Each structure stands twice: as C-alpha cells, then as structure tokens.
Amino acid sequence: MSAKQTSTSATQGAVARGGRGFKLRELLSSHGMLSVLLLMVIVLAVTTKGLFLSPDNLINVLRQISINAIIATGMTFVIITGGIDLSVGSIVALAGVVGASIVKLQLGVNVWWLVIAATLVGALIGAVAGLANGFSITRFAVPPFVATLAMMTVARGLSFIYTGGRPVWGLPVEFNALGRGYVLERLIGPVFPVPVLIMAVVMIAAHIVLSKTTFGRYVYAIGGNREAARLAGIDVRRVELSVYMLSGLLSGLAGVMLASRLASGQPNAGVMYELDAIAATVVGGTSLTGGVGRISGTLIGALIIGVIRNGLNLAGVESYTQQVVLGTVILGAVLLDQLRRKLQAKN
Amino acid sequence: MAVETPILEVEGISKAFPGVQALKDVSIAILPGEVHALVGENGAGKSTLIKILAGAIKADTGVIRIRGRQVTIDSPQHAQALGISIIHQELNLVPYLTVAANIYLGREPRRGARGAFIDEKTMHERASALLRELRVELDPGEQVGRLSVARQQIVEIAKALSFNAAVIAMDEPTSALTHAEQERLFGIVRKLKSSGVSVLYISHRMEEIFELADRVTVMRDGQVVGTAPISAVSRADLIRMMVGREVAQDYPRPAPPSREEILRVEGLTRRGVVEDASLTLHKGEILGITGLVGAGRTELARMIFGADPADSGTIYLEGRPVVIRSPSDAIRLGIALLTEDRKRQGLVLGMPVYANVSLATLPSFVRRWFVDEGSEREAAQRYVEELRIKTPSLNQAVGNLSGGNQQKTVLARWLLSRARVLIFDEPTRGIDVGAKMEVYLLMKRLAEEGYGIIMISSELPEVLGMSHRVLVMYKGRIQAELTPQQATAEAVMHYATGGS
Numbered sequence: 001m002s003a004k005q006t007s008t009s010a011t012q013g014a015v016a017r018g019g020r021g022f023k024l025r026e027l028l029s030s031h032g033m034l035s036v037l038l039l040m041v042i043v044l045a046v047t048t049k050g051l052f053l054s055p056d057n058l059i060n061v062l063r064q065i066s067i068n069a070i071i072a073t074g075m076t077f078v079i080i081t082g083g084i085d086l087s088v089g090s091i092v093a094l095a096g097v098v099g100a101s102i103v104k105l106q107l108g109v110n111v112w113w114l115v116i117a118a119t120l121v122g123a124l125i126g127a128v129a130g131l132a133n134g135f136s137i138t139r140f141a142v143p144p145f146v147a148t149l150a151m152m153t154v155a156r157g158l159s160f161i162y163t164g165g166r167p168v169w170g171l172p173v174e175f176n177a178l179g180r181g182y183v184l185e186r187l188i189g190p191v192f193p194v195p196v197l198i199m200a201v202v203m204i205a206a207h208i209v210l211s212k213t214t215f216g217r218y219v220y221a222i223g224g225n226r227e228a229a230r231l232a233g234i235d236v237r238r239v240e241l242s243v244y245m246l247s248g249l250l251s252g253l254a255g256v257m258l259a260s261r262l263a264s265g266q267p268n269a270g271v272m273y274e275l276d277a278i279a280a281t282v283v284g285g286t287s288l289t290g291g292v293g294r295i296s297g298t299l300i301g302a303l304i305i306g307v308i309r310n311g312l313n314l315a316g317v318e319s320y321t322q323q324v325v326l327g328t329v330i331l332g333a334v335l336l337d338q339l340r341r342k343l344q345a346k347n
Numbered sequence: 348m349a350v351e352t353p354i355l356e357v358e359g360i361s362k363a364f365p366g367v368q369a370l371k372d373v374s375i376a377i378l379p380g381e382v383h384a385l386v387g388e389n390g391a392g393k394s395t396l397i398k399i400l401a402g403a404i405k406a407d408t409g410v411i412r413i414r415g416r417q418v419t420i421d422s423p424q425h426a427q428a429l430g431i432s433i434i435h436q437e438l439n440l441v442p443y444l445t446v447a448a449n450i451y452l453g454r455e456p457r458r459g460a461r462g463a464f465i466d467e468k469t470m471h472e473r474a475s476a477l478l479r480e481l482r483v484e485l486d487p488g489e490q491v492g493r494l495s496v497a498r499q500q501i502v503e504i505a506k507a508l509s510f511n512a513a514v515i516a517m518d519e520p521t522s523a524l525t526h527a528e529q530e531r532l533f534g535i536v537r538k539l540k541s542s543g544v545s546v547l548y549i550s551h552r553m554e555e556i557f558e559l560a561d562r563v564t565v566m567r568d569g570q571v572v573g574t575a576p577i578s579a580v581s582r583a584d585l586i587r588m589m590v591g592r593e594v595a596q597d598y599p600r601p602a603p604p605s606r607e608e609i610l611r612v613e614g615l616t617r618r619g620v621v622e623d624a625s626l627t628l629h630k631g632e633i634l635g636i637t638g639l640v641g642a643g644r645t646e647l648a649r650m651i652f653g654a655d656p657a658d659s660g661t662i663y664l665e666g667r668p669v670v671i672r673s674p675s676d677a678i679r680l681g682i683a684l685l686t687e688d689r690k691r692q693g694l695v696l697g698m699p700v701y702a703n704v705s706l707a708t709l710p711s712f713v714r715r716w717f718v719d720e721g722s723e724r725e726a727a728q729r730y731v732e733e734l735r736i737k738t739p740s741l742n743q744a745v746g747n748l749s750g751g752n753q754q755k756t757v758l759a760r761w762l763l764s765r766a767r768v769l770i771f772d773e774p775t776r777g778i779d780v781g782a783k784m785e786v787y788l789l790m791k792r793l794a795e796e797g798y799g800i801i802m803i804s805s806e807l808p809e810v811l812g813m814s815h816r817v818l819v820m821y822k823g824r825i826q827a828e829l830t831p832q833q834a835t836a837e838a839v840m841h842y843a844t845g846g847s
Contacts, residue, residue, distance in 0.1 A: 229706070
C-alpha cells in the first residue's frame with residue numbers, strides 16, 4: 001500500500017519536475033511551500049503571543065479558506081490542462097443568489113429540503129456555466145482566457161438581472177448551516193465547521209480523482225502535451241469540457257456556501273475570487289503552462305493566503321494595507337520557491 | 348607546410364554536469380575558410396560544445412582562442428561580437444517581424460533625435476545587400492513566419508553575416524529541408540567558405556559531410572576521437588569512430604511478407620493535400636513511402652490514423668471496410684502512428700516512461716474505478732525489457748531519454764495497444780547511428796512476427812534497404828509503386844520529382 005502511494009506521487013513528481021531524482025525533489029518542493037507556510041505560522045505565533053495558535057483561531061483560518069480552497073480545487077484541474085477559468089467569481093454570485101432565492105421559497109416542505117435543493121441547483125448552475133465555457137473552448141477553439149472572461153461578465157450580469165440588483169435577504173436560519181454551521185453541533189458543540197468538512201471532502205475526492213483515475217492522468221497528459229495526448233487516442237475535448245464543468249460546479253457549490261455565510265444572496269459577491277483561486281493554485285506549485293500540479297499544493301497555497309490574511313487581521317492591519325502585504329508576500333513566496341529550486345537543481 | 352592560425356581554437360575543454368562528464372579535454376581547431384564537420388552520436392558532446400561556443404554555458408577548464416588570441420565567452424551577445432554565430436536546429440526568429448527586422452533585431456539602424464525611431468529604409472537596404480551577397484531571392488520586407496523553414500534558415504545565416512561572423516556553426520541544418528532546399532543550402536555554405544567564413548557543420552548525414560566538408564572531427568562520449576581531412580576517411584571509418592565498433596552497413600531486410608492483406612486504402616483524398624491515394628499492405632510487409640518533403644506522405648499517414656479528416660476514400664482492415672474518425676477509432680482497430688516529431692506529437696516529455704507507455708491503453712488497467720499502477724508498471728516493464736529501452740527506471744521522465752529510446756517508448760505504447768498496423772513516420776530521424784540499426788532490427792522482427800508496417804522516410808537508402816515495396820509520392824499523389832528490383836535511387840528521384 002505504501003509502495004503504491006510512493007509511486008503515485010512519483011508520477012506527479014515526474015510530471016512536476018521532469019528531472020532525475022524527482023521523487024525526493026518533488027517531496028522537497030511540496031515541502032518548500034510547506035516550509036514557507038510553517039515559517040509564517042511561527043512568525044505569527046511569536047508576534048501574536050500565541051493567539052494565532054489558539055484552536056479557535058486555527059479553525060477560523062480553515063473556515064475562512066474553505067470557499068477559496070474549493071474554488072481553487074476546480075481551478076487546479078483547469079490550470080493543469082493548461083487553461084484558466086476567470087468566471088469562477090461571477091459563478092459564485094449567480095449560484096449564491098439563485099440558491100438564496102430557493103431557500104426562501106414557501107413550499108410548505110421541510111426547509112432542509114430547500115437547503116439541499118439550493119445546494120444542488122447552485123452546483124448545477126455552476127456546472128452549466130462551466131459547460132458553456134468548455135463548449136466554446138473545445139468546439140469553437142476560443143482561448144480559455146477569452147471564453148471565461150466572457151462568462152465572467154455574463155454570469156455577473158445574470159446575477160444582477162435575477163435579483164434586480166438587490167441582495168436576497170431574509171433567509172431561514174437553517175440555511176446558515178452550510179457556511180456558518182458546525183458538524184454535530186448539538187452533540188459536540190461548535191468544534192468542526194461544516195464548510196471545513198465540505199472542503200475536506202471536496203479536496204480529498206479531487207486528489208483521488210487526479211492521482212488515481214484515468215481522467216486525472218489525462219488531465220496531466222493534456223497539459224503536458226496536448227497533441228501527443230490526442231494522438232494517443234485520448235478524447236481531449238471531453239476531458240477539457242469536464243474540467244471546466246468541474247470548475248464551474250465547485251464554484252457554484254462555493255457560491256451557495258458563501259450566500260449561507262453572508263445569510264444573503266449578494267449579486268456582487270465573489271468579485272476577484274478568481275484571482276484568489278489562481279493565487280492559491282499557483283502558490284501551491286501548479287504551473288500556468290500546464291502539466292504540473294497537485295491538490296495538496298493548492299491546499300497549502302490556500303492556507304498561505306488564509307494565514308497571511310488572518311495574521312494581518314490579528315495584528316490589526318487595516319484592509320487596504322492588507323492587500324499590499326498579501327500581494328507582496330505571494331510574490332515573495334513564489335520567488336523564494338524558485339530560488340530554492342534553482343539551488344537544488346545546481347546541487 | 349604553412350601553418351595557418353586557426354580562426355577558432357578550443358583546447359583542453361572539459362565540462363561536467365551533475366553525474367555526467369559531458370566534455371573531456373576536447374581540442375578542435377577550425378581553420379579560416381574551411382567547412383569543418385563535427386559528427387558523433389547523440390550524447391557525444393556536440394551540443395555541449397556548441398553551447399560553450401555560443402556563450403550559453405561556461406567550460407570548467409580549457410581555453411578558447413580566436414585568431415590566436417585567448418578569449419572568454421560570457422554570453423550569447425559576446426559570442427556574436429567575437430564573430431561566432433550559431434544556427435540552431437530550432438530557429439530563433441520572431442515570426443511576425445519582417446526578414447530585415449529579424450536580421451537587425453536589437454541593433455536596428457536609428458534615425459531622428461537621439462535615435463528614437465527605427466530607420467526602416469536603411470535597415471531594408473542593408474538586409475537587401477546581405478541577401479544579395481548570399482545570392483538568394485528573398486524580400487527583406489516579407490514576414491518571416493510566412494517563409495519556409497529553409498528560407499528562415501537563410502535569414503538566420505544572413506543575420507550571422509550581419510555580425511561579420513568569422514565562424515558559423517550549423518546544427519543539423521538540413522534536418523527539415525527538401526532535397527532542392529538542401530542543394531541551395533550547400534550552395535550558400537560554399538559561398539560562405541569562398542568568402543573566408545568558416546563553417547562548423549554538425550550533421551548525422553554522411554552524404555552531406557562527404558559532399559561539403561574539408562575536414563571532419565569525430566566525437567564520442569565527450570571526447571574527440573580524431574580529426575582528419577575528409578579525403579582521408581571513408582564512410583565506414585567515420586561510423587566506426589563514432590560508434591566505437593563496426594556497424595553492419597547492410598539493412599536487415601525482413602523475410603518476404605505473407606499474401607494476406609491487412610490494410611487497404613482506396614481513393615483517400617483530402618483536397619489540395621492528398622489526392623486519390625490507394626495502397627495495400629500485407630501481413631509481415633514493410634511498405635516504404637517516400638517522396639520529397641511536402642509530397643503528402645505524413646498527411647496520408649495522419650488520415651489513415653484519423654488524426655486529420657479525409658474528404659473521401661475508404662479504408663479496409665483485413666478486408667472489411669472501417670470508419671476511422673479519430674485516433675481513438677484507429678487505435679481500437681489496431682492502427683498505430685509513430686509520428687515524425689516524437690517530442691511534439693508523440694510523448695508527454697515530463698511524464699515518466701511507464702505513463703507514456705500506457706497512455707493509449709490506460710482504461711485497460713482500471714480496476715474498480717482506479718488505475719492499477721502495479722499492473723500498469725508491470726506491462727511497461729515488460730516492453731522496456733523486450734525493446735531494450737535504456738532508462739534508469741520506469742519513473743524517469745521520458746524527456747531525459749535519448750532519441751532512440753524515446754522512439755522505442757512510443758513503439759512500446761503501440762505494441763501494448765496490440766496494434767497490427769504500424770505506421771512509422773521518419774523512424775530514424777534524429778537518432779544516432781548505433782540506435783538506427785536497432786530500430787531497423789526491431790522493424791524487421793515486427794514484420795516477421797506478422798505486423799504490417801508502413802515506413803515513411805526521406806532517407807532513400809533506408810527506404811530502399813528496408814522495404815518490400817516502395818511507393819513514391821509527388822504533390823499528394825502516389826506517383827509510382829516500385830519493387831525492390833525497380834527501386835533504384837535514380838528511379839525514386841525520377842518519380843519523386845514528378846516523372847512518370
């Protein structure tokens with residue numbers, strides 16, 4: 001079993017490095033961003049006098065990153081194929097307002113059914129938008145950047161049209177569970193947030209799909225060499241279509257979770273979320289040129305961004321300065337990683 | 348005997364990379380106005396030497412002298428300034444700029460206050476003069492991306508001349524050229540030579556070396572085996588020096604094929620590309636297809652494989668008509684294409700050997716949703732052993748293997764997919780001499796095991812030596828079908844240039 005695990009990571013290692021001794025190197029390289037993360041944790045632990053390390057705060061960080069991490073999981077698939085998805089933030093908004101309007105329906109059924117319906121419909125809307133992205137990309141050869149940019153505008157517009165530009169308020173409290181609830185709260189109290197559970201399930205499933213299935217292998221192959229993949233008989237268009245659909249679906253799910261957290265469906269929610277998702281993916285070691293990347297890396301990337309935000313909040317840094325610091329730290333982290341790889345390549 | 352001062356001299360150059368001694372005490376002297384051929388198998392150290400001369404990497408030890416003066420080459424720009432220009436296999440041109448703009452890229456003649464503007468007119472005129480010097484008809488205002496590879500190469504040569512290059516190193520310059528284009532390139536090389544420019548000419552093709560070179564240096568395993576005037580060595584000498592052992596000169600032609608038809612193509616057409624192509628392939632047969640570059644050979648193969656659509660035509664497999672709309676259709680039916688450009692179309696270079704081998708058959712390794720990596724590796728290991736693919740491990744990224752072993756990795760993929768018809772497009776391009784014979788022997792073995800093989804090749808000796816029958820294509824049509832007895836080099840060239 002453990003031998004199998006090693007060889008799986010080896011596949012991705014080779015995908016990532018393409019060099020000799022990649023097993024060790026890949027391990028180190030994923031640890032590379034991990035060490036950046038640990039460094040940040042140590043610095044924050046010291047500067048906040050341990051406040052950062054309190055269980056409450058750590059769980060808070062996980063809850064804060066959950067939505068971005070879920071979106072970034074879909075983004076990771078897209079970017080490994082060599083694509084990009086700019087529409088995720090707008091899909092978050094569209095799925096959020098539609099989901100919110102569904103839980104408000106007065107159908108006389110148990111409200112939990114409505115929460116489930118809202119989640120499913122939100123995810124479905126995302127999947128349909130992703131399908132539209134994938135369709136224009138694979139059938140009409142529209143560059144992913146352009147196709148998803150168009151969807152970004154369209155989905156945003158649709159959310160405003162749908163709500164008439166006003167947020168959807170007055171949602172039943174049951175709906176809060178998705179974004180703000182805790183697992184088995186009545187039994188064990190507010191310990192384990194629902195959004196963290198959803199994030200964990202999504203990312204573990206995504207990791208398995210990417211590393212263990214033919215679909216996952218094809219995602220890497222297409223990003224590594226599209227033409228070679230096609231000539232090996234892989235249905236490249238179907239894989240690409242699925243990848244954009246997945247990204248849309250996860251964004252839709254994230255959108256409903258965000259509406260739940262905000263206790264309202266906001267047509268202007270999720271603005272710039274695409275950049276957070278791309279940042280988490282890239283900081284996590286996924287290459288924008290395709291063929292390389294891992295879900296575990298994306299989790300680390302999302303954590304790094306989340307930890308910076310959280311640390312700055314704890315330190316009482318105001319939000320404009322936060323943005324400057326965040327951008328700088330992201331750039332610095334990636335530069336540091338590149339430097340380390342160069343040094344490693346020399347030795 | 349007068350001793351000429353070499354224009355470029357390297358002495359005692361060594362270079363080590365992690366785990367490899369790429370160059371060991373290499374000394375070569377290039378005389379003014381000579382064409383100096385540099386030959387050696389892949390991995391012999393030619394590329395490393397070129398990179399050092401180009402200023403891309405630094406030697407660990409040794410000296411470089413230009414006209415007797417010791418220099419250190421710091422950067423590619425510095426190399427150019429010193430009079431060394433390199434024409435790489437992959438050309439370094441900006442496709443959307445004009446010929447003139449490419450030649451003077453970064454050194455554009457200026458006009459206006461503080462030279463704020465590019466002096467297009469002067470640039471155009473200077474480029475024009477350079478091209479005239481090379482005696483080529485080429486409009487300096489033409490966009491480079493619209494030119495053929497051969498003409499782009501000429502632009503690179505003109506660029507080298509614009510630096511007043513004393514030595515131009517050409518790395519496999521003819522690998523993508525048609526016969527006529529090669530002849531023109533040879534003309535230009537001779538022209539350069541007569542005007543005193545030295546050419547360091549790297550090639551795998553013996554014919555060219557004997558046609559062009561004054562002297563030849565052979566490298567093997569990072570060392571110089573020897574330098575000799577071309578008149579003093581034979582083809583067999585060179586090959587022996589390169590490989591370090593005797594290599595059989597004869598092609599291992601396989602036993603006669605069976606009469607059982609495996610593939611038949613009737614009237615396959617894609618307008619303007621391939622016209623009304625018909626052919627029959629038998630079990631155990633190697634069917635050679637030759638012709639000039641652009642004759643439609645690769646296009647025909649891609650249509651049979653479903654990689655490109657056909658306008659009309661029918662394909663029969665073992666007598667039954669089949670529909671092939673995509674590569675996956677072809678693969679399911681047992682047809683495989685080994686593309687001419689392995690790196691771009693054959694392999695996912697960053698992926699390990701075993702994943703490249705299983706790429707076309709991955710679903711067959713799925714057990715309960717997941718890829719069973721154990722059996723996947725087992726299968727790959729079987730073919731690595733059977734085809735003797737030299738790799739440190741199954742996990743090695745395939746991009747790190749030599750050309751011959753990459754070719755075998757693609758072949759392993761198709762054997763694993765149980766293909767019965769194998770289409771080899773330029774199977775030995777970019778493969779060194781020793782590995783070529785190995786590829787031939789594999790093809791022979793496969794044919795004798797009953798596979799049907801189509802071999803597309805521009806290397807005439809190879810086609811004539813390996814094939815049971817030879818088809819010659821010209822402008823998208825199959826111009827002639829020749830038996831081995833009829834297929835002489837002259838006959839093939841007659842049909843390949845449009846004769847009937």
